[in-house]
Amino acid sequence: MSAHALTIHQASERLRSGALSSVELTQSVLERIHRLDPRIRAYLRLVPEAALAQAREADARLHRWRREGGAPPPRLLGIPLAVKDILCTRGIPTTCGSRILENFIPPYDATAVERLKAQGAVILGKTNTDEFAMGSSTENSAYFTTRNPWDLSRVPGGSSGGSAAAVAADMALGALGSDTGGSVRQPAGLCGVVGLKPTYGRVPRWGLVAFASSLDQIGPIAKDVRDCAILLQAIAGHDPRDSTSVDTPVPDYLAALEGGIRRLRVGVPKEYFVEGMQPGVADAVKAALRTLADLGATLVEVSLPHTEYALPAYYLIAPAEASANLARYDGVKYGLSVRETDDVWEMIRQTRGRGFGPEVKRRIMLGTYALSAGYYDAYYLRAQKVRTLIRRDFDRAFQQVDVLACPVSPTVAFPIGERVDAPLQMYLSDVFTLACSLAGVCGIAVPCGFADGLPVGLQIIGNVFDEPTVLRVAYTYEQATDWHTRKPNLFTLAFS
Amino acid sequence: MPLSLQQVEHIAELAKLALTDEEKERYRLQLSAILDYADMLQRLDLDGVPPMSHAVALTNITRPDEPAPSFPRDEILANAPDHKDGLIRVRPILE
Numbered sequence: 001m002s003a004h005a006l007t008i009h010q011a012s013e014r015l016r017s018g019a020l021s022s023v024e025l026t027q028s029v030l031e032r033i034h035r036l037d038p039r040i041r042a043y044l045r046l047v048p049e050a051a052l053a054q055a056r057e058a059d060a061r062l063h064r065w066r067r068e069g070g071a072p073p074p075r076l077l078g079i080p081l082a083v084k085d086i087l088c089t090r091g092i093p094t095t096c097g098s099r100i101l102e103n104f105i106p107p108y109d110a111t112a113v114e115r116l117k118a119q120g121a122v123i124l125g126k127t128n129t130d131e132f133a134m135g136s137s138t139e140n141s142a143y144f145t146t147r148n149p150w151d152l153s154r155v156p157g158g159s160s161g162g163s164a165a166a167v168a169a170d171m172a173l174g175a176l177g178s179d180t181g182g183s184v185r186q187p188a189g190l191c192g193v194v195g196l197k198p199t200y201g202r203v204p205r206w207g208l209v210a211f212a213s214s215l216d217q218i219g220p221i222a223k224d225v226r227d228c229a230i231l232l233q234a235i236a237g238h239d240p241r242d243s244t245s246v247d248t249p250v251p252d253y254l255a256a257l258e259g260g261i262r263r264l265r266v267g268v269p270k271e272y273f274v275e276g277m278q279p280g281v282a283d284a285v286k287a288a289l290r291t292l293a294d295l296g297a298t299l300v301e302v303s304l305p306h307t308e309y310a311l312p313a314y315y316l317i318a319p320a321e322a323s324a325n326l327a328r329y330d331g332v333k334y335g336l337s338v339r340e341t342d343d344v345w346e347m348i349r350q351t352r353g354r355g356f357g358p359e360v361k362r363r364i365m366l367g368t369y370a371l372s373a374g375y376y377d378a379y380y381l382r383a384q385k386v387r388t389l390i391r392r393d394f395d396r397a398f399q400q401v402d403v404l405a406c407p408v409s410p411t412v413a414f415p416i417g418e419r420v421d422a423p424l425q426m427y428l429s430d431v432f433t434l435a436c437s438l439a440g441v442c443g444i445a446v447p448c449g450f451a452d453g454l455p456v457g458l459q460i461i462g463n464v465f466d467e468p469t470v471l472r473v474a475y476t477y478e479q480a481t482d483w484h485t486r487k488p489n490l491f492t493l494a495f496s
Numbered sequence: 497m498p499l500s501l502q503q504v505e506h507i508a509e510l511a512k513l514a515l516t517d518e519e520k521e522r523y524r525l526q527l528s529a530i531l532d533y534a535d536m537l538q539r540l541d542l543d544g545v546p547p548m549s550h551a552v553a554l555t556n557i558t559r560p561d562e563p564a565p566s567f568p569r570d571e572i573l574a575n576a577p578d579h580k581d582g583l584i585r586v587r588p589i590l591e
Binding site: 330334352353464 | 499503506511512513514519526527529533534536537545546547549550551557559567568571572574575576578584586587588
């Protein structure tokens with residue numbers, strides 16, 4: 001097997017034994033990117049020289065450890081990873097997929113990136129995203145649309161579509177994304193890889209460019225559940241620089257994988273199996289539920305009665321927060337600045353008018369309206385009250401069951417261009433991931449089959465800070481199936 | 497109820513967004529459709545339901561108010577569109 005096709009845990013074993021060097025591994029992945037990415041376009045920017053320098057450093061550390069012994073090196077030492085271009089990376093441009101930040105070079109690393117680097121991980125580059133993470137397909141990137149490795153005419157999902165496509169095509173061993181309403185889980189599902197949205201507060205947001213601050217969470221995208229646990233282990237834990245990160249101990253996520261799911265109660269929310277779902281998706285998810293039952297879990301039908309209100313509540317709350325967060329882009333401190341104007345206010349209006357793309361402007365408008373005098377109570381405050389009801393739905397469900405199991409998305413990856421002019425249609429692709437985000441609980445997407453030749457994702461949702469159980473269910477399911485070993489056929493792309 | 501052009505212009509001004517006439521009309525229609533859809537929230541009885549502003553109940557996270565080094569000034573200014581004498585330069589707000 002070529003080195004780029006390895007998982008993180010496989011590569012880590014070989015790096016430790018000396019059977020593989022980080023430079024060889026990094027070169028193998030860079031070569032893969034060189035061959036495939038002109039067509040897939042997962043990366044906005046690559047930093048090959050810096051990556052190889054980090055790889056050489058990792059090899060020196062590994063060599064020293066093999067010679068001198070001592071504590072085993074970190075799992076991510078020498079592992080080439082990708083980072084969504086909404087996480088600040090010191091010295092590497094961070095655009096958020098937006099023209100307004102085209103030339104922005106952060107003077108610091110996001111906490112999550114800092115923690116990957118502290119383990120000695122190799123950062124390959126920055127992956128494509130919908131502008132400011134607002135979207136479900138990467139079509140809202142100001143630069144280009146990433147293609148789904150399983151079918152280049154289709155979207156990879158979004159907003160972390162670049163990270164998901166990179167991992168699915170073996171152009172990174174793992175990646176970071178961010179999830180506000182489904183932006184890690186949905187692209188992971190549509191690209192046939194694993195993606196986890198941690199509990200709100202589990203991973204510090206310092207250095208994650210803000211979209212909707214009460215919802216944003218950084219999450220890993222990986223080739224399998226074990227890798228996902230390794231990445232979460234690296235980035236989870238309190239950081240005083242993000243006062244919303246929670247100071248609660250980080251469990252051992254790798255140890256949590258073992259033990260099976262015998263007698264575990266798995267809730268099946270009836271509101272997530274409704275008309276309008278693509279039949280092949282429903283079939284694959286139902287088959288996955290039967291597998292969970294075969295593995296010893298007890299399936300329990302539960303109800304999350306306010307599910308249908310998650311979408312409208314989300315599309316008031318997230319844009320409202322976004323409209324406030326994005327007020328900082330004013331052409332004064334950093335980013336695009338349109339200077340040939342009569343006065344400072346016109347500079348700000350023109351900078352924002354030209355710097356932001358259509359979806360970002362749409363959401364700023366929507367959020368500003370929902371917060372404006374006379375509409376605040378009817379829209380924003382009301383949506384926040386509905387959020388309480390949605391959270392109570394989950395609280396009640398988790399009194400009955402240990403986790404919930406449902407689809408990630410109602411359809412498989414859709415064709416590029418199909419939904420760009422229909423914002424509501426696009427928003428519906430997140431219909432099964434939004435409620436989990438609003439409630440602040442955790443959820444994972446794992447591959448559970450195919451419909452029309454395209455990957456389908458199973459979503460396991462857990463209570464706050466119950467990533468261990470979520471990972472264990474996902475891992476137990478994965479070990480009983482072989483969906484995660486299926487790869488898109490990129491042979492002709494790689495050798496043409 | 498569909499938004500009026502005047503409402504769209506008012507929102508754009510609050511958000512300090514320069515929009516073309518074509519954008520105004522497109523957003524007028526799209527925002528109207530999204531708000532129509534959001535009207536389904538009106539049918540819920542929300543009496544006595546507290547608003548949820550955050551997923552984790554945290555209050556008053558504080559730290560000692562002690563001076564500490566921040567970013568080097570030149571690194572911050574390197575991203576500024578215009579600067580002079582160590583300061584970010586901007587057009588006057590009041591003339």
